Amino acid sequence: MFVILFLLVMALGCAPEKKQSELNLPVENNECRPWTYWWWMGSAVDKENLSQLLETYNKAGIGGVHVIPIYGVKGDEERFIDYLSPEWMEMLQFTVTEAKRLGMGVDMSCGTGWPFGGPSVSVEDQDARVVIDTFEVEKGVNFINKFEIPLQALMAYSDEGEVVDLTEKVSGDGVINWTAPEGNWELFAVSQRFSRRDVKRAAPGGEGDAVNPFSKRALMNYLPIFDKAFADYQGEMVRCLYHDSFEYGGDWSDDLFDEFEIRRGYDLRKHLPALLGRGADDYVARIKSDYHETKSDLLLENFIKPWVKWSHEKGCITRNQAHGSPGNILDLYAAADIPETEIFGPSGFEIPGLRTNQEFHQIFHNTPPNPLMIKFSSSAAHVAGKKLVSSESCTWLDEHFQVSLSQVKPEIDQLLVSGINHVFYHGMAYSPADAQWPGWLFYASTNFAPSNSFWHHFPELNAYIARCQSVLQSGKSANDVLLYFPIYDVWHNKEGMRLGLQVHNLDKWLFDTPLYNTAKVMWNRGFTFDYISDRQLTDAKVAGKRILMNDSEYPVMVVPDCNKMPVETLENLKELAKNGATIIVLKDLPRDVPGFGDLENRREQFRTTMAELKPVDTDLPGVRQADIGKGRFLIGGNIEEMLSLVNISREPVADAGISFIRRTHKGGYYYFLTNPGKQALDGWVNLGVKAESAKLFDPRSSRSGIADLQVGEAGAPQVYLQLQPGESCILQTFTNKKINGTNWNYLHVAGEPYEIKGEWSVDFIEGAPVLPSGFETEQLCSWTEFGDSTTKNFSGIAKYSITFDKPEQQADDWLLDLGKVCESASISVNGQLLGVLWSFPFRIDIGDVLHEGENTIEIEVTNLSANRIAEVDRRKVPWKKFYDINFVDISYQPFDASGWKPMNSGLIGPVNLIPCSYQK
Template identity: 45%
Template sequence: MKFKNIIKISVFCFAFGNLSAQNPWPKTTEAAKPWTRWWWMGSAVDEKGLDKQLTTLSEAGFGGVEIVPIYGAKGFENKYINYLSPEWMKMLQFTTDKAKSLNMGVDMAVGTGWPIGGPQVSEQDAATKMIVQTYEISPDKKISEKIILKDEKQKNLKTVKLDIVTAYNEKNEAIVLTDKVTQDGILNWKPTSGKWTVYAVFSGKTLQKVKRAAPGGEGYTLDHFSPDAAKEYLKSFDTAFGNSNYGIRSFFNDSYEVYNADWTAGFKEEFKQRRGYDLSPYIKYLVNDSESEMAGRIKSDYRETMSELILHNFTENFTNWAHSKNSKNTNQAHGSPGNLLDLYAAVDIPESETFGSTKFDIQGLKRNLEDINTKEVPDINMLKFASSAANITGKPLISNESFTWLTEHFKTSWSQVKPEAEQIFLSGINHIFYHGTTYTPADVQFPGWLFYASTNFVPENSLWPNIKGLNSYIERTQSVLQSGKSDNEILLYWPVYDQWASPKGKDMTFKIHNIEKWLHPTVFYEDLEKLGKAGYSLDMISDKMISEAKFVNQNIKVAEDGGFYKVLIIPELNYLPESTLKNILELAQKGASVIFQSEPKDVPGFFEFEKRRKELQEAWKTIAFQQNVNLQSANFGKGKIVLSSDIEKALEFLKIEREKLTDAGLKFVRRKFDGGKYYYIVNHTSKEINQNIPLNFMGNQAALMNPGNGDFGIAETQNNSVRIQLKSGESLIIKASEIQDRSIPKWKYVERADAPIILNQPWQLTFKEGGPELPKSRTLDKIQPWTSFTDDASTQSFSGTGVYRTSFKIKKNKADDFVLKLDKLYESAKIIINGQNAGIVWSLPFEINVGKYLKKGKNTIQIEVSNLMANRIRYMDQNKIQWRNYHEINFVNIDYKPFDASGWKVQPSGLDGEIQLIPVYYPK
């Protein structure tokens, strides 16, 4: 009997106890890894170079590249390849084949440089602008001069056309005279009384060319509002690609940076069809800066028409074309004169952009004011335009052009990149594209070819040996954020008509570079900020999306694969279309909960606005509000409508719960999957957080997952809360599941730590790679940066990897683990203990668990520190060594002035302060 029991126990242990724990991390994909914008300078690429760089990127943990050809380097003109030529397509095919063999993906821009355009853009399809000329006429007199375009730059164009001629007298009475102008410009009309001003509107061209174009990509910028321009433009790709997509995953279009494009051929007819009236009698209100209500209404209609044209004539055509190639498309809507939410929603992969540096409260995070552009600060709420559109319409990927001008060239460390990436993730984005990497031929010396506005994610970067640390972090995080679906509970309406109704200016572009003008001053933005900090999760919604919304399973839902939402909030606003209010009330009728921060004041636009205003007012009166202490509420059909200036009180009234973990200063984004939810949580505060945090969803089991190193374990829970330990700058993922998995071990909480072992003995310092030359080896009495040794000039100019080595003894110790803590690290390090690779230290806090690599008695430690490129570039500029050698913009600094590092201070490099081994204990 005993023997049988022993056998049974042994079998049980073999079957269960000795198996590795179930790994809760989602299976990674190429899309979960970071991708990079890959500039082909002059498209001077060859198979050998492509093979080498793709292999290098793959080994460093990249999942894909996005090809953007740009201007070339001087001296390599004979290697330039014309864009879309047979030779260029051959290089593309080689790239996608090689990438496929490495399990990488390839995207490409539909154009070179930016914005979209090129030699295939005819004058007719080029970006178009309105040109206005005015003339004065006295009674009984004709205009002595012909009504012809005076702009010398436009005179030789064949497509210039007179679109509108309208005269106004002192009483503001208007007469449309367009058909009174002969073909040669003579106006056959004279007034019988009063003074008149004639407005002549011509359809001209902006003459803007593609910026930073590559060979074969030069030409006019595209007219995004023309019904035919995009189709004609894409025909050149049909010719080059034939029936194949050449392995392209997604075709990419950069941000809209088309200047002065405020018109298109046929705009007048489009306007009348869409807005219900002829613009001609009101053209004065559009082209002048008047503060009148009429000007605001006309301009609102004009801007709404521009928005519809770019949506239907460019964006939707672009999507349909990509699908015809069995590919996806990626589009940056920001900068467009249109409703960003609708434009982002009309493509497969909406893409946002970060530009500049954010101030975080993380302990020890470097942010030197001389190395950043203080005018450009990424804004999480701007990023949410892209993620909102994707979440509402069910797009699985939301990408981001990341880290443009994060700091001055050559001064960005991976530790500075991490919190910016986290802010991107917290906005709901889940697919990062580095900005970026430049293709460099093998025979080009340090620093290789570089793009003038990027953070240099290039193999020539002296920080490259440790980029795998950053990439692995992003890969683990994105594997979670690409799983399941977004789990936001609130829809917040974007009152775009309040923007469009501004009587100032003419066209209105919603750029990331001027959010202080169009976004920050609004109540809408104030609501975004307050709700986010209070712990609510939200997406922004447009009028079009509201019109498509349904009430399904006790939630608001817009698209088949889109998110479910508990409440729709209409922020304080001036203008709301009566049609949108009717759609909102219909949702409430069917059961939806709606919060109005104020009563809508008016309808936008000019057409029958008094009639439509009355419809708005009548629809509003159908809501029978009752006073409830500090708010008003009404049962409306099966739903409920609340009116309150305090949105948080209204949400409490509707029993919409916030996530209280934000009270501790934590930030989060939430995803749901079958049977549970993920919480991605970040500590951007200056303090350590060691406490139980409440969660709205707990399930039956909470697993903690560390995206920094891949560790995982079952969390301690109590009263709908989870215990977490997060130091300043750290992040964590909580997987709350209905199903319990007993194969997962318990999470290792640090219960206590003994006094640290200070490694203050002598160290050996050697140098293994880098330049311009390797400094000499030396023995250090104590840890210090190699830049502190001014007796060796090479230490001041060296960029590369320095190796600190020492040995130490550990007596018998009952500690469960040891944490290696680096006081000051410039900038990242690979840790080798007793000959074993213990990992990479690259982000704050500069700590790593190393207990499993230590042994009783003598131990050796090797810390391989890689520093910034800055000191070597400083040396090259001081010694006038040529490395900036490009056509077009030949390198600029962060303030867009000529780049010169010769006056820089030496950047500290290596290790400083104490090196500690901290014994830690985990609860049994």
């Protein structure tokens, strides 16, 4: 049971009184705090600036940095340091030492820019694409040709189905002289060529070709440059080495034919027309499926796993972005110590008042950040028993200089509820003290560096994330359902040679699939789940009736409607059921095996295994059951009905539009809950777990109290929750324990809001390019509408002051609602600093400090840097002087803010006092 009320008539959020005790959150460490990508432009770093910047970051609440050397700044070439040179290694060692002194951590990319590659990569080890040239030859014609590029195969196919291998007939200098026998023939010449993918955004000393990610030889030839560079390294190692998302351009390796035959059991050279899409649709799709699976195997077994092993030998752990690759991203994420996702662009939340850039919204509306994509990385971690799941966070969230902290928070909240617990900002560029504002900047927004005006209140966001992540890094994941990822249905595709599972093309491989539709229903209805791959499933065990995956336990597994499934996977599911597990199959059992090799034998094995499952009708219409051993298969079409049938509880808070994640602690559960929608929650909510008592915690303010708990009609525990749009909280439940302490104060509207009117004094106290003159006004609006051009160009802080009489109405408490704020504000009442409002809702409890009679409020508001950069560009200041891509906007055109109109800045209001009561 829950109640949803609109903004002006509902209770006003989880606002506890000032005297409440602190909730005992898990102890924070530097991994709880947010980290940041840290671009070293030209590797033009020095010890003085490194130390100063790390101290600045640390004071703001940053837990660590990820060093990525990239292109440099024009005019500063004398500062450039070649990658992995002795001087570069000295700077790295100094960075790690300084970070350790400050209690911070350091990661580094295994190369400059991205992807792996550089000057040491040979022609043989380059990222490569397959090239298949065809030649038609009629009967009796003598075909003579010289191939300029070494061939890996030359195959002749007749119109009668005969296949002849001509590879050995090609001379050492690449010449073929062959006379066609009976029939019409087509020759297929296979070679590989450089994909033209070089290291993107490379740093000095790191320029060169990308390495071939399907070749173990290429990897093992690449890594020795790091062995050599670190041979004389005396300091502590970086914590983590990093591999970015799959942005290689290739699809082939020179040993792919051999690897394919070993793994798939047949010679791909005899099926080359299928690679070009020729043949019956099913036949072509089966050959392509085997090709995709082979690339997945090579990427995992010849690249990621050997790199992880090598990193461990160096004393480092690894972070890997698996998305974008043609492989099974669940396996590739899980192979690293820390799987990492990314979010790109705005999500388009419906939080009232949240600023949305319509241009960005249109660009990203097809594939905005999606929690069901994000969950691939967190699922891999949960299933593989990995503690941390990281994220490249807020890339291109909005145009440069236009991102506010209030825009960042809901994106971070969505990451957290999707299972991320190790946030990396994207990001900050190293910028020396002598760099003219805005300093050295990376081209892909968002800029989280000190040059951003929001830095003044940035520590508030960092502290918020640290509190949340301290919870989300503790205990264990508490998801109920394992959801099978039918990768072979993705790979069974007759189109094209490249099939990357990107975050930007979900419409190509995820949307509208049975997997996505099933996951979406479960997400929206409050069921908790993790994806699992075929390979991961081989490690599953059963204890009692629960499926064990390392540290995680799952009461049930769900197989979405699935066409292709390997015999081995079907056998694994059968064994799990025999040992006591429940396997839910949606719609119907899988229909066939994937791939082409040994097809009829595999089909026979599939049919034999399937025959052991003898589903019969149950009393529930449309539901069949196949008992096997200690467990069972349940087959039906309605996922919610099927989960209810096996007593999987959902979390009804999802019905109110609340997103959440749940983890265990020793005495119960932690919930992180956030409201990304346009309606507020105010009411009793059923919990999906047992609870004798519970605490609430506000991660923005650190306040806590004992939550109201009762037993609902069906015997389930109910907790009273209040969440405004944009608001979040942590709930800690205790399964068998009554806790003592101060109760959480639930605030409820007790009358009409009282608008604070009168003359506001506005004084500009800090910022640039110049401090405007102050002014007085009785009508709040953007400060850009007052004064001269100095207010229109100003970026910084203005203090709003007003004196007013406390309303005569009696109330248990008073909330100060600031209305529209551009962009964040600190609040003082009667000389007492109460806090900072930097995200929605922009309201704060001030009842304890209000006096009878006259009161004074001071509100210091910080705006964006947008108006300042527009003035800089109008003066044509030459700050955009970077090599490579230089500095671009979201359309990847040269950035130019000179035509921008002044963006709203300051306190716009209306500012209201809202009387509240503690009674429900």
